[in-house]
């Protein structure tokens with residue numbers, strides 16, 4: 718495993734696959750979360766456009782803008798995590814033209830401090846992925862249930878259950894490796910197909926709802942720590958119930974205000990004795 722104090726790079730992640738070491742990844746959208754992830758030893762932070770659903774309350778990720786992604790990526794970078802920081806390219810930021818894709822990927826790096834960018838999709842996106850790689854920005858691929866294609870898929874549905882689509886996903890993974898992406902996120906794909914992909918490509922596969930045959934796993938931070946109470950897919954294992962912990966703290970706070978138990982004298986600023994006399 719990399720030394721806990723070692724800064725993770727795209728090379729460290731590739732090395733981990735070679736050594737058969739598992740990669741841990743999580744989303745983060747701000748400084749405190751980036752710092753917690755880094756302190757815990759998470760290998761990769763994705764500033765995902767999932768923030769559209771998790772933070773902004775949208776039903777899908779389609780409304781998230783490149784400026785919002787830069788804003789959040791810059792926050793994560795300012796936390797100076799040891800984890801590799803990947804900025805997500807939102808819908809329309811790389812679909813209109815190759816030039817726009819290059820410009821937006823560069824902005825994520827230059828203004829947001831991203832160390833790599835993520836783009837969703839297979840064959841149709843190869844030209845723009847190639848162009849971004851050509852200006853030396855590392856790219857993380859994303860196949861399977863790519864949320865920016867939610868309308869095409871008719872909802873958030875598992876991908877690759879049938880032969881043709883399974884073949885397409887496998888082929889896309891092989892081609893993405895040839896293009897030079899440093900890793901691929903595999904989302905909501907049957908685990909047998911994921912196993913085949915992981916065994917076929919030499920770059921790391923990072924799964925979400927993709928079973929255990931991946932080189933690493935990624936979860937949305939807010940799902941993992943139980944921060945929100947909204948619907949969670951079956952793969953989103955909840956490692957804590959921070960919603961309950963925080964709610965409990967707030968209820969306690971309200972009670973203390975009502976009873977006068979907060980603030981205590983030690984939490985207030987006293988005057989010097991002579992000025993106190995003067996006030997009297």
Ligand code: KIV
Pocket residue numbers: 744763764765766767768805902904925935936937
């Ligand atoms: O946007 C995101 O957070 C993602 C991950 C869930 C893979 O794409």
